[in-house]
Amino acid sequence: MRIKDIENTNTGLTVENVTKIYKTKKGDILALDNVSLHVQSNEFLALLGTSGCGKSTLLRIICGLEKTTEGSIINQRKVIAGPGADRGMVFQAYNLFPWMTISENIQFGLKQKNASRKQAREIAEHYAELVGLKGFENQYPNSLSGGMRQRVAIARALANDPSVLLLDEPFGALDMQTRGVMQELLLDIWQKSPKTIIMVTHDIDEAIFLADRVAIMSARPGRIKEILDIKEGISRPRNYHIKTSQEFIAYKERATDIIREESMKLLK
Numbered sequence: 001m002r003i004k005d006i007e008n009t010n011t012g013l014t015v016e017n018v019t020k021i022y023k024t025k026k027g028d029i030l031a032l033d034n035v036s037l038h039v040q041s042n043e044f045l046a047l048l049g050t051s052g053c054g055k056s057t058l059l060r061i062i063c064g065l066e067k068t069t070e071g072s073i074i075n076q077r078k079v080i081a082g083p084g085a086d087r088g089m090v091f092q093a094y095n096l097f098p099w100m101t102i103s104e105n106i107q108f109g110l111k112q113k114n115a116s117r118k119q120a121r122e123i124a125e126h127y128a129e130l131v132g133l134k135g136f137e138n139q140y141p142n143s144l145s146g147g148m149r150q151r152v153a154i155a156r157a158l159a160n161d162p163s164v165l166l167l168d169e170p171f172g173a174l175d176m177q178t179r180g181v182m183q184e185l186l187l188d189i190w191q192k193s194p195k196t197i198i199m200v201t202h203d204i205d206e207a208i209f210l211a212d213r214v215a216i217m218s219a220r221p222g223r224i225k226e227i228l229d230i231k232e233g234i235s236r237p238r239n240y241h242i243k244t245s246q247e248f249i250a251y252k253e254r255a256t257d258i259i260r261e262e263s264m265k266l267l268k
C-alpha cells in the first residue's frame with residue numbers, strides 16, 4: 001500500500017518500509033531492514049526479539065527521536081517528522097525529574113502545552129489516581145520504590161493524552177513480583193483509557209500476557225519474522241491464571257522457538 005493510501009484509509013499507526021543504517025567510525029550498521037507493520041487504533045502490540053535486533057531503534061523511530069534512513073511512520077494518517085504529543089514514550093530508566101514532586105513530574109508535558117495551572121493539577125491528580133498513586137502527589141521520586149517511579153513515568157506519558165503509548169522495556173528494572181503487579185496494572189489502565197500501545201520487552205510471558213499481537217523480529221538486521229495473533233487464542237479480560245493455560249503455553253513455545261532460532265544465528 002502506498003503512503004497516500006494509508007493516509008487516506010487507515011487510522012492507527014503504520015511503519016512503512018523502514019530501513020535504518022547507523023553510520024559509525026567502524027562502518028555502517030544496518031539495524032532495521034525494510035520493516036513494515038500496521039498497528040490498529042487501541043491495539044496492544046508487543047515487540048520481541050534477540051538482543052540488538054533493533055527493537056529500541058524501531059520504537060525510537062516511531063517516537064521521532066531517531067530518523068529513518070528509508071521509509072516512514074504514519075500515525076493517524078499523518079507522516080511523522082519528529083517527536084509529537086500524539087506519541088508518549090516510557091523508558092526502562094524512569095527518567096523522572098528528581099527535583100520535581102510526583103505531581104509536577106506528571107504535569108511536565110502539560111505545562112509545555114500551555115495548560116492552566118488548575119487544569120494541569122487536575123489532570124495530574126486524575127492520572128496519579130489511575131496508576132494507584134493518589135496521596136503521593138507531593139512526594140519526590142527518591143522516596144518512591146522502582147515500581148512506583150515507573151507508575152509516575154506511565155502517568156506522565158498518559159497525561160498528554162497521546163494516541164500511541166510507546167513502552168521500551170518499562171518493567172525491565174523491576175523484580176519479578178513487582179513486574180507481575182505492573183503488568184496487571186497496565187492492562188487495567190489500558191482498559192480504562194484505551195490507547196494504541198507498542199511495547200518492547202525481552203520477556204516472552206509478558207508479551208503474550210499483555211498483547212493482542214506479538215511481533216517477533218529476526219536477529220540483526222531487524223525484520224518482522226512472524227506475528228503471533230494472541231487475541232485469537234486468549235480472550236480478554238485477562239488475569240494471571242491464563243499464564244498456565246494450554247493456549248498460553250502453545251504461544252510461548254512458538255515464540256521461544258523463533259527467538260532461539262534467531263539467537264543461534266548470532267553464534268554463527
Ligand SMILES: Nc1ncnc2c1ncn2[C@@H]1O[C@H](COP(=O)(O)OP(=O)(O)OP(=O)(O)O)[C@@H](O)[C@H]1O
Nearest residue numbers: 022024029031050051052053054055056057058220
Ligand atoms: N546510536 C547508535 N549508533 C550506532 N549503532 C547503534 C546505535 N543505536 C543502536 N545501534 C546498533 O543498532 C543495533 C540495534 O540496536 P537496538 O538498541 O535497537 O537493539 P535492541 O533490539 O533494542 O537491543 P536490546 O534488546 O539489547 O536492547 C545494534 O547493533 C546496536 O549496536
